[in-house]
Amino acid sequence: MKKLSETKEKRSNLSKRIWADRQLYFMLIPFLLFYVIFVYKPMWGLQVAFKDYNIFKGMSGSPWVGFENFKTIFGNPYFFRILRNTLLISTYSLIFSFPMPIILALLLNEVRIRKFKSLVQTCTYLPYFISTVVVAGMVTSFLAPSTGMVNLILAKLGFEKIYFLSKPEYFRTIFITQGIWQNAGYSSIVYIAALGGIDMELYDAAMVDGCGRWKQTLHVTLPGLLPTIVTLFIISVGNILNVGYEKIILLYQPATYETADVISTYVYRLGVEQANYGVSTAMGLFNSVVGFVFVYAANKISNKINGMGLW
Amino acid sequence: MTMRTRGEKIFGIFNAILLTAIAMVCIYPFIYILAVSLSDAKSVNMGAVWLLPKGINLNSYSQIVHKEGIWTAYLNSFFYMFMGTAVSMALTTLGAYALSKKRLVGHRFLNLFVVFTMWFNAGMIPMYLNFKNMGMLDNRWAIIFGFAINTYNFVILRTYFANVPQALEEAAKIDGASDFKVLLKIYLPLAVPSLATVALFYAVERWNSYFWPMILLKSDSKIPLQVVLKKMVVDMSSRMDSLNYGRDMTGTSEDGFIYSTMVIAMIPMLILYPFIQRYFVKGVMVGSVKG
Known part of the structure; x- marks a missing residue:
């Protein structure tokens, strides 16, 4: 008897608490509606991946086909190519783009004139705020075959002009270089902040021990940065399947698909341009699921190693 | 502040030059685009525009x-x-x-x-x-x-x-x-x-x-x-x-x-x-x- 009244009391307590916060729940309505309508409802639409989707029959009217769409993907002659390109572009950015902000932060850390330091920061952060379309426009025009700056320089030096954007062998270099140009400065902010958080007493102690600037960098600065580096590195590895396709779409052309076409750009052409919704949804789902597993695992590892992660 | 060794001074100079170069690489495309947008077609075609606009005209903007x-x-x-x-x-x-x-x-x-x-x-x-x-x-x-x-x-x-x-x-x-x-x-x-x-x-x-x-x-x-x-x-x-x-x-x-x-x-x-x-x-x- 006592127990029953206790649970009853608890329940009325609960509804009392909910009623007391009714205004907060009211605030949540438009917020949650956004997530339900524009984020979770499309997840319901993922069933298209298992259907022979027909626009006229609609989502529920189209027949189920099991894993037929996935079979089509894995049998697709381009599947290996887009998977390879996705992994290669990510790996190369990890190797070449990832260290850049760290190096930049370390170099900036050695600057003693504050005005100079903030001037360099102002210049290097700027590209981040420019739209991908404008950046792609810059790349396209700088590399243009006849009037592009790069080719004008090549011509002056006596080399032959090259139409870079139509050559598959240059695509990854171009893509990764422009990524570094646009993001290195901005990404260095996190490292600069981490550098600011290093205890100054450690430097004093190192100096007492006779360490010069170089040794201080090696024994104090780098170990101080390590947790941040490890965390961000693991997150980048986790994001290996999420290539910036919005930029690729602007820079690639059929002549460079061989090295430039990644999973998401293929999904885009197949789904949006050719209206093959079933197969393109299946391919997107494959990308999301594998990507999710990667991110999840990376985060678990990051949490284990230094107790910090995305969530 | 301790005395800086010679190596550190050299590094300081080298560092300043390197960072200046990086900063310039970051902003140069903006300057170039602005210069070309203000130049006439002939100078652009000849590859004469590098830093400052040549043959200034606002045609493209009026377009x-x-x-x-x-x-x-x-x-x-x-x-x-x-x-x-x-x-x-x-x-x-x-x-x-x-x-x-x-x-x-x-x-x-x-x-x-x-x-x-x-x-x-x-x-x-x-x-x-x-x-x-x-x-x-x-x-x-x-x-x-x-x-x-x-x-x-x-x-x-x-x-x-x-x-x-x-x-x-x-x-x-x-x-x-x-x-x-x-x-x-x-x-x-x-x-x-x-x-x-x-x-x-x-x-x-x-x-x-x-x-x-x-x-x-x-x-x-x-x-x-x-x-x-x-x-x-x-x-x-x-x-x-x-x-x-x-x-x-x-x-x-x-x-x-x-x-x-x-x-x-x-x-x-x-x-x-x-x-x-x-x-x-x-x-x-x-x-x-x-x-």
Whole structure:
């Protein structure tokens, strides 16, 4: 008897608490509606991946086909190519783009004139705020075959002009270089902040021990940065399947698909341009699921190693 | 301050030179584009423009003024930026405030419900079909509401609200203030720097986005500038496709036109940049703290 009244009391307590916060729940309505309508409802639409989707029959009217769409993907002659390109572009950015902000932060850390330091920061952060379309426009025009700056320089030096954007062998270099140009400065902010958080007493102690600037960098600065580096590195590895396709779409052309076409750009052409919704949804789902597993695992590892992660 | 050794002095000089070079690489493209957009076609074609404009003329800019599509697109971009940021801020603030309250029944589940979308989303095609099935293709409000909340920005604001001392809210509640009043009169004034950061994040994102507007909007009267620019850039490269690259392009004024469109597309961001720089650095730091 006592127990029953206790649970009853608890329940009325609960509804009392909910009623007391009714205004907060009211605030949540438009917020949650956004997530339900524009984020979770499309997840319901993922069933298209298992259907022979027909626009006229609609989502529920189209027949189920099991894993037929996935079979089509894995049998697709381009599947290996887009998977390879996705992994290669990510790996190369990890190797070449990832260290850049760290190096930049370390170099900036050695600057003693504050005005100079903030001037360099102002210049290097700027590209981040420019739209991908404008950046792609810059790349396209700088590399243009006849009037592009790069080719004008090549011509002056006596080399032959090259139409870079139509050559598959240059695509990854171009893509990764422009990524570094646009993001290195901005990404260095996190490292600069981490550098600011290093205890100054450690430097004093190192100096007492006779360490010069170089040794201080090696024994104090780098170990101080390590947790941040490890965390961000693991997150980048986790994001290996999420290539910036919005930029690729602007820079690639059929002549460079061989090295430039990644999973998401293929999904885009197949789904949006050719209206093959079933197969393109299946391919997107494959990308999301594998990507999710990667991110999840990376985060678990990051949490284990230094107790910090995305969530 | 200790004495610097000779090696350290040399390094200091080398470092200064290197950083100067890096800074120049970062801003040179802007200078170049501005110079070309202000130069006449002949000098550009000869490859004479490197740093300063040659044969100054404003033809390409006057072309923009006269080409109606560009103006419409420019105004559309402003509409998407201002309206979008306003809607985004309203929704994000309401959600972040409510979910920052740990006493809220179900706050754990609701937070997970929202944050889960940071690591998993349906993807491009189901999202596209969702808009299509709701009849929201070629609809301005699809852009405004369909992309209203960025979950990272939600986390930034929620973190800020959660760190405001509880006592402030309790005191106001004793005086009989409602939750809306507490949010409006106590939290929002305190959170101005964070709100500014997030609003700038949204404004930049809105102004620069091209992908979804390109996919969802079809009529010329609705598309923003970035989509127009995308068409021009892609047209430019496909136009060059058909040319031998030894030959000079015809109609270089078209290039100047593209460059000047790029310049006007950057202007709003360049105006915002000083504010952005002040607030963004703080925002990045808050965002990188565990959500």
